[in-house]
Amino acid sequence: MAISCTPAINNLPLNRHPTPVSITVNNERYFADHPLLLQLDRCSDSTQLKQIHARMLRIGLFSDPYSASKLIQVAAYSEVSSIQYAQKVFDQIPRPNLYSWNALIRSYASSQEPVNALLIFIKMLHGSDELPNKFTFPFLIKASALLSALSVGKGLHGMVLKSEFGSDLFVLNSLIHFYGECGCFDMAYRVFMSMPKRDVVSWNSMIVGLAQGGYAEESLDLFFRMEGENVRPNDVTMIGVLSACAKNLDLELARSMHLYIRRNGIKESLVLNNAILDMYVKCGSMEDAKRLFDKMGVKDIISWTTMLVGYTKVGDFSAARSLFDTMPCQDIAAWNALISAYEQNGNPKEALATFNELQLRKEAKPDAVTLVCVLSACAQLGAIDLGGWIHVYINKHGINLNCHLTTALIDMYSKCGDLEKALEVFHSVDNRDVFVWSAMIAGFAMHGRGREAIGLFLKMQEAKVKPNSVTFTNLLSACSHSGLVDSGRGIFNQMESVFGVVPGVQHYACLVDILGRAGNLEEALDVIDNMPISAGASVWGALLGACRLHGNIDIGERACSNLLELEPQNDGAYVLLSNIYAKSGRWDKVSELRKLMRNSGIKKEPGCSLIEVDGNVHEFLVGDNTHPLSKNIYLKLDEIATRLTSVGYVPMKSQLLQLVEEEHVQEQALYLHSEKLAMAFGLISISPSQPIRIVKNLRICGDCHAAAKLISKLYNREIVLRDCYRFHHFKGGSCSCMDYW
């Protein structure tokens, strides 16, 4: 648009009167009242901004430092802000003054790339005579907080102390916020206590920091102290306090805080109402949340999403879905809330269906969070085609591989059986946090590559990444699946003494598993007897599993009864004990157990196997004949049976849950197992060059394991089967687990 089309500017008298209006202070001229600068303040789009800029250049106003600064300020953080434009304006100023530097630093400090604020500051120190003032520091400290750059912030703190701003309220408040963001609450508190004067923001920064850092109790304590010191809390204080209550899960306290807000006339902003909603949702009271939601005059997308999450949290998916459909608009966060709810509540198929819907409707663009949820759903289903497609999508759209996404990709490839791809992802990134390392260790663990898991753990230490509780669970499970008894024992013993991670129930369960599998049942029992915490179901379950492997009835019975005391409905316990009895031919005991299960209304979880063909996930249950190709599948099964028998295979009847008199019925029952159905389907529908990938919800049965080994040889096919414990790669007649599982 040409300048002449903008009457507001053209009407200015500047064209003909190039002498700006100015005032003089300390021998410097200021143009604060210049009409063009007043125009600048009212400027509302970028075209206007450029026109004013052009005019300032033409009449020479731009060479006035005050006016140029004003232009940067508008360019950098008004409604028409563009950091690139602000930078260009700044670059044109021959000698920027401190105000200009600050304006640019401030603008970068709240941009996508806060590191630029620090870089500009360094430029200022080296390339100008200006020194930071009380405005510069808060911007720089804010940038450091966004970057969680602890050492940078500490350096700035040092500069502040040496400067004349060591007791400036704004500077110190920003330091409290910074240390809180970095998780250094002792430092935050030290600054807080050292302040000569504190205002409500000082208290808020401390309270909010503690609440977000997971110190809900401390945050609430501080709020009560604030009250005691007669500092009036405002709406921001309450938002912090409510988030502490939300983490506390104490509904009574939550209600009393809501009442406090009403009684003390705290400004009820939309954000505050949203925080109350969130608190009720997290404390599990949809009644309280809905009451407020219905009363709220103004709602935004966050209010709706919070309610949506609330319904999924209480398991009411139909309410969640209908709320989603009535939302005034669905942004990506709302879609993500729905997708992640399905994915995390054992409904990965629905998660993928919702993702499909999102793509068809094209109303919102998938972001990193969406992809993390979808990858996790793929991992659960073993859907490697879709998972791989997501990986391509990430690369194609230039989506930044943050640690969350990296972890999800590694987890997906590992759980879909392609460990090499997982490693490729792992090696392709520079940024690896504890979750990335732990996911890769878990990948090695589930594929039975224990030594490599330990090797990776050593590399992780070289990289100075501190292991956490999950890292050790994965590491110990790696030892367990590879039979690395001494390493497992050693790692367990070092957990607390060397790495400061106190062993939890999961770690004890892994240790018992390691010892038990290797046949050291007495030592495993000894570990349980000397545990400082009470042995959970997982610990007794591990012992029971080991007893099944080694056919130990005595310890097995003890483990089972302890397990059933903790989890009376645990069907797995009955099945394992029943396998132990069957193994030693105690069919009387087997049928006794069956009767007990029937009488207590406990049903064995049905075996279910998934197999992905051309991006579609097919599901098989025991004895399933619902598949469209069922007839062909059973024909294939017959053929397999004949070929297996011809090479001397004998079905393992100890894998049955009951004594069936007739031999052929026993054999048939074994052939109906879901993993065998899936294998038969894989053989007829997957090209011989591709591995057959199957995911089973329970542990693979011994008979299916033996059969799969033979099938891999007889049909010259690679079969990759994931059960609920680990992977089995069948190839050329043997399995990667070396029959140790």
Next chain:
DNA sequence: TATGGACATC
């Protein structure tokens, strides 16, 4: 000439 603290999805 100006600054700070906040709610939903992994």
